[in-house]
Amino acid sequence: MTHDLDRRTFLRQAAAVGGGALVAPSLLGLSACSRAVAPVPRTPGYGPLLPSVDVPELWIPEGFTARKLSTTRAPSTVNPGLTVQYGVDGMAAFAGGDGRVRLVRNHEIRDSAATARLLGPGVRAYDRRAGGGTTTLEVRQGRDGSV
Secondary structure, eight states: OOOOOOHHHHHHHHHHHHHHHHHHHHHHHHHHHSOOOOOOOOOOTTOOEEEOSSOTTSEEETTOOOOOOOOTTSBOSSOTTSBOOOOEEEEEEEEEETTEEEEEEEEEOOSOTTTOOOSSOGGGOSOTTOSEEEEEEEEEOOTTSOO
């Protein structure tokens, strides 16, 4: 069996072997310097999940409360001219001061370009062709905990 080895192939293979020989000790050194990760302590958490009294489709720990603020594809309770977007795939809460909280919800609209439409006034849309966006809901919590 003969092996034809031209100069370029030889140099390419030599560089690969040499590079591996240089990198291997560095990787071993990095792994030796890394700190051992402590095991996560086992805690009981908040207990078993139960259907919420006010929002039965949401399961929460005993002692917690939940309130539905909106329903997707339904008119907004604040402005019935606007429809609550669907495809919510994330939400964050930000303190607004004076007992207010801003909930910013991200939406992915999965309709095709031919059937997608705005669910509110077009003048408020940033880009009519966008396949998603965010909605912001501002809520105020009363002293008694009501929203």
